[in-house]
Amino acid sequence: MILKGSQRSGGKQLAAHLLKTEENEHVEVHELRGFMSEDLPTAFNEIHAVSKGTRAKQPFFSLSLSPPPNERVPIEVFETAIEQIEQKLGLEDQPRAIVFHEKEGRRHAHVVWSRIDTDEMKAVNLPFYKMKLKDVSRELYLEHGWKIPPGIIDRKDRNPLNFSREEWQQARRVGLNPKDIKRTFQESWAISDNRNAFAAALLSKGFVLARGDRRGFVAVDYRGESYAIARYAGVKAKDVRERLGDPQTLPSIEQANEKIAADMSRKLQQHLSHAEATKQKRSAAFEFKRQRLVEEQRKERQLLEQSHSKRWDAETKERSQRLSKGLMGIWHRLTGKYEKTKRQNELDSLVAFQRDRQEKDELIFKHIQQRQQLSLRQRSEIHTHELEIELLRQDIQEYRNLKTDKPSKLKEEFRNASEKARKTKKPKKERGNDRGYEPEI
Numbered sequence: 001m002i003l004k005g006s007q008r009s010g011g012k013q014l015a016a017h018l019l020k021t022e023e024n025e026h027v028e029v030h031e032l033r034g035f036m037s038e039d040l041p042t043a044f045n046e047i048h049a050v051s052k053g054t055r056a057k058q059p060f061f062s063l064s065l066s067p068p069p070n071e072r073v074p075i076e077v078f079e080t081a082i083e084q085i086e087q088k089l090g091l092e093d094q095p096r097a098i099v100f101h102e103k104e105g106r107r108h109a110h111v112v113w114s115r116i117d118t119d120e121m122k123a124v125n126l127p128f129y130k131m132k133l134k135d136v137s138r139e140l141y142l143e144h145g146w147k148i149p150p151g152i153i154d155r156k157d158r159n160p161l162n163f164s165r166e167e168w169q170q171a172r173r174v175g176l177n178p179k180d181i182k183r184t185f186q187e188s189w190a191i192s193d194n195r196n197a198f199a200a201a202l203l204s205k206g207f208v209l210a211r212g213d214r215r216g217f218v219a220v221d222y223r224g225e226s227y228a229i230a231r232y233a234g235v236k237a238k239d240v241r242e243r244l245g246d247p248q249t250l251p252s253i254e255q256a257n258e259k260i261a262a263d264m265s266r267k268l269q270q271h272l273s274h275a276e277a278t279k280q281k282r283s284a285a286f287e288f289k290r291q292r293l294v295e296e297q298r299k300e301r302q303l304l305e306q307s308h309s310k311r312w313d314a315e316t317k318e319r320s321q322r323l324s325k326g327l328m329g330i331w332h333r334l335t336g337k338y339e340k341t342k343r344q345n346e347l348d349s350l351v352a353f354q355r356d357r358q359e360k361d362e363l364i365f366k367h368i369q370q371r372q373q374l375s376l377r378q379r380s381e382i383h384t385h386e387l388e389i390e391l392l393r394q395d396i397q398e399y400r401n402l403k404t405d406k407p408s409k410l411k412e413e414f415r416n417a418s419e420k421a422r423k424t425k426k427p428k429k430e431r432g433n434d435r436g437y438e439p440e441i
Contacts, residue, residue, distance in 0.1 A: 279386065
C-alpha cells in the first residue's frame with residue numbers, strides 16, 4: 001500500500017481534518033493508545049501539552065496508508081502494517097491514534113503518533129523516514145501479492161500521460177481524408193453552373209469560397225485551411241475563371257478566416273456552455289446519489305453495531321453464568337473446573353470478537369463495492385464531459401488565433417521543413433550520374 005508520512009504541528013487542525021465527514025463518506029476512530037482521553041481532539045491536546053516541556057516544534061508524526069484500488073484489505077492487515085512501520089521508525093509504545101476513512105469507494109487509514117519520549121522528554125528522531133516507508137510499502141506489495149505501482153519501481157513512471165499538445169492535435173487530424181475533400185469539390189462543381197450555386201454548394205459542406213493570394217479562387221474550411229479550386233475540383237484554371245468570373249469581388253482568405261472564426265467561436269461557445277451545464281447537472285445528480293447511498297450505509301452500520309452490542313451482552317451474560325458462585329464456585333476452583341470454564345469463556349469471547357469483526361469487515365467491503373461502482377460510473381461520465389469541454393476550449397482558442405491572423409502551426413512547420421530541405425539539398429553536379437543523368441556545367 002502507498003505510505004505517506006510527515007512530521008507536523010497543529011494537533012487541533014489535524015484532529016479536525018481526520019474527523020471531517022464532509023469529504024469522507026465514513027469516519028471511524030479505530031484506536032486511541034496511550035492517552036488518558038477518550039476522544040481524538042483531547043488526545044492530541046495531550047501530545048501538544050507534553051511537547052511544551054521540550055523544544056520540539058513538530059510533536060506529531062502523521063501517516064496515511066492507502067491500499068491498492070479494488071483490494072479487500074481487512075483491518076488486521078492495516079494493524080500489522082502499522083506495527084511494522086512502528087518498528088521500522090522506532091515509534092514502539094508511543095501514544096498513537098488510528099482513524100479509518102472511506103472515500104469514493106475506497107478505505108484507507110490514518111495513524112498519528114506522538115514523537116515525544118516522556119522518559120527523556122525529547123522528540124523521537126526519524127531519520128530517512130521517507131526511504132524507510134518506501135521499503136515497507138514495497139514489502140507489503142510483495143507480501144500480499146498486490147500489483148506494484150510503476151511509481152514504486154521507477155519514479156519517472158509516475159505519470160504516463162506525457163502527450164504534448166502538438167501530438168494531441170495531430171491525433172485529431174488523422175480523420176481527414178484528401179480523397180473525400182476532392183470528391184466534395186468535384187460534386188459541388190458538377191451540380192453548379194455559376195458562382196452563387198458553387199459557393200452555396202461548398203458552404204453546405206463547410207467551405208467558404210474566397211480570393212486566393214496566387215491561385216485565384218480558393219475555398220477555406222472551418223479550420224482555416226485553404227484549397228485551390230482548380231486542383232481539388234479537377235478542372236482547368238481557365239474553366240474556373242469562365243464559370244466563377246472575377247475573384248476580386250470575393251473576400252480574401254484573411255476575411256474568410258475572420259468570418260469563419262467569429263461564426264465558429266459563437267457556435268462553439270454555445271456548445272461549451274451546454275456541455276458545462278450538462279456536466280454540472282450530472283455531477284449534482286451523482287452527488288445526490290452518493291449522499292443517499294452513504295446515509296443508507298450509515299444506517300446499516302448502526303444497525304449492525306447495535307446487533308453486535310446486543311448479542312455481545314447476551315453472550316457475555318451466558319458465559320458469566322457458566323462460572324458457579326458460592327460453595328459450588330469454591331468447589332469448582334478446588335477441582336480446577338473453574339479455570340477450565342474460564343479459559344473456555346476467554347476462547348469463546350475471542351471467537352465472538354473475531355466473528356463480529358469479520359461481519360463488520362464484510363459489511364464495509366460490501367459498502368465499498370457499492371460506492372466504487374457508483375464512483376466508477378461517475379468518473380467515466382464526468383471524464384467524458386471534461387474531455388468534451390477541453391476539446392471545445394482548445395477549438396475556441398484555435399479560432400481566436402485564426403481570427404487574429406495567427407498562422408497555423410501546421411503550415412508553419414511545413415514551411416520550416418521545406419526551407420530546411422532546400423538549404424541542405426545538394427546541387428546536381430555533386431550527386432553524380434549514377435542514374436544516367438549528365439552533370440550540369
